[in-house]
Amino acid sequence: MFESGHGSQAVEGLSTVVASLRTLEGGCDGERIDLITELEVLKAAVSAAQARLSVAFAESQEAAQAAAGVPARERGRGVAAQIALARRDSPHRGSRHLGFARAMVREMPHTLAHLTAGRVSEWRATILCRETAVLTVDDRREVDRRLAGDLPSMGDAQVARAARGLAAQLDPESVARRASKAAAERCVSLRPAPDTMTYLSGLLPVAAGVATYAALDRRARELIAGGDERGRGQIMADTLVERVTGQATAEAVPIEVNLVLPVDALLGTEDSTAELVGHGPIGAGAARTLLSAAAASGAPIWFRRLFAAGECQLVGLESRRRLFPEGLRRFLVLRDKVCRTPWCDAPVRHADHVVAAGRDGPTSAANGQGLCAACNQAKEARGWSAQVVSPGQTSQGLTQRHRVRLRTPTGHLYDSTAPPLFDGGGGDRAADGSRPDFSWAERALELRLAAA
Template sequence: MVEGKIEHVFDMPHPSPTAPTAADLDRALEHLATLDGAGGGEADQIALIASLERLKGAIAAAQARVTDALARARTRHEAERGIPAAKRGQGLAAEIALARRSSPHRGSRDLGMARALVREMPRTLDLLARGQISEWRATVVVRETAVLTPEHRGQVDTEIADRLASLGDREAAAKARAIGYRLDPGSAIRRNRGARADRHVSLRPAPDTMSYLTAFLPVEQGVACLAALRQAADTARVQGQPRSRGQVMADTLVERLTGQTHAADVDVEVHVVMTDSTLLTDDPTPAHVVGHGPLHAALARQVVRDAPRAYLRRLFTRPGAGDLVATDSRRRTFTGELRELLVVRDQVCRTPWCDAPVRHADHVTPAADGGPTSLANGQGLCESCNYAKQAPGWQSHHLPGDRHQVLVTTPTGHTHVSTAPDPPGWWLPPHESDVGDIEHCYRSPRDCLPHVNPMLA
């Protein structure tokens, strides 16, 4: 059977005298990399899909056990070194995120889930290890019991385990929540209080220069907001407003939030980074909106053309490299145009696989250690990554080269390289005159126009 190939890859003696190492798993990965199922019939291919799904669950369970073991070891070692209890494990979630190539927020969630499964929900963990439930279904059960005590969480684990493999994700969440409410009626109040404390507003990019403005609100407030917008739209439509109901609601939202008479009158600063040829010609090279993402060249020109006021600021890149050029600053903190240039260069948090907005302008080499306040020694980080970087054992170093790169070393000695993203159009070939003393450009950007490709922001 083709299915046997999957089982053979991870076939370890049981009980195994030695646990499989990372090298063993890498060899198994090489076998899986060649698997396509093309040699079997449809029944064999379905069997392979089922086996691979079970295998994903087993891998997720193994990750949870290893993650919890790492957390216990880190806590124990830091306690032996006299680190206060409140600071033990600081930065660990960020390390896990780097290892799993995910965001720090996801790493924190994975760490919490591992602790809950291993220490409080062993039967759910066992179902996951045997591939009878998916990692997401286990996540749902852990999430729905987050406000319970360890004892009550363990009771939910016991009561739901026999049915969990046959439940859908929504049904599993509802069952876990219902059992929790029965065991601890006060948990509903704590969930509600916690949810209300988490209210927030967020913005995500959408296609075609649009965006999603999302508000996480208590239900009565959300319903009231929607009702008010609908009422305003209905009134406008009755009065002969040609805009659609949805358009009126969207415009009314903008007008009431910003205090403007008309939604199109909103006056905010938006950084649009593009090449000079994109702005002044029909060059199709896309632009980039800081905090949003890529923007079609024609739409970028339209945004500039339709703006009530537009200011041009020249940025300079090294020919053929795409690294932004700037002068050093003697200031202790990144402020003014230097900070703006840093945010334009990095676009999002520089930690690998973290796409959070830039909140902190950070010194790669700390200022306390003599690191200058310069573009070369700066990087944009989100709050979570900047705080994780301050934990014991973390190190960051600026790597020399044409592109701005930072070498991040975690407390376990693992290294990750963060490279600044490409600015729009950096790959365009420079003119023949775009050669010269690049180091001179770093000392005096005002004089380096003949030596670099101009960018506009």
């Protein structure tokens, strides 16, 4: 996944410690409990060390950018993303890690001391940072000082309550600012759930959330009293769908669904895995059920061949334009599924040229990748570069998946490989499909369903 050529005694020393943990067992149960305790101390101390190193790295990178003439408004661009990659995390979380580190090192010396000594966990320190984010630096330091004595013995909820109480006492206006900011961030999100289900979540002001839940609960009780055989939760879920969409029943929702599945799975001759775009893998049986339900409701179904026999990827997709045309962009989304930056699970928002178009990079499937907005911006920062290691074409009898190598300003390398079309379907395979670990069919279809 990544390579590093920056060896040092400190790095080698830590590598030795990590190696020694692989065989750590303990002689008796009492010793095992002691070791678990010491390892928790070690985890906290490591978090503190990461915070100090992150701040030092950010300051050094920003100073180097300033010396190179980077405008003040652009300094720091890509720094949090490098920290995220080093921690095998998404760039979004990298910004959180860096923000936490700066708060610990610059504004909360007592909490940092507890973290360094292993007396509090990184998560507990993060809660304190989060609950004091709206305070001035001086007020934040005061909260840090007042909680210093009790912090090691407090639980997560206790830390949050105590921090909120002190924040309200030191700066009452911060409570109003925090509430206003939170209300402005209200949103609705969708994420996959097991068994072809999904979680639809709403982040709402408390009054709106309670009122919405009460209305759904009231409707469920009315229908149950009238003899409805569905459960209370089922009725609430169906009522939510009906009221939001305006449909008479929850099943008759006008939606568009993209489904990718092997041809043999569509015909029922093979029980492999299909891919519900934006959701993830589902069983072939569930995919056929979805198609049957769509057809029964009178939904039009569009078929488009994606993969020809003997190929695991589309090849030769080219465009003379700088921007990716819609068909090619859709292919990148279907191939990459989520942002291609290692450890980033964000949805694809940008069709990106691996080698920039300004550097004569072609607008093609081989030179394209799906990225989220944050990763695309980080990749364009000074000192970043990328290259295609494997174009995802048949070569020497093997059909290899698309692979990109990302280089950060410090020279670290991170490889990103496009996932299998159908999860569980195996990796690279012979062009004749003979490898046993490649279970999905040679041909696949994209189906677009729209309920009538």
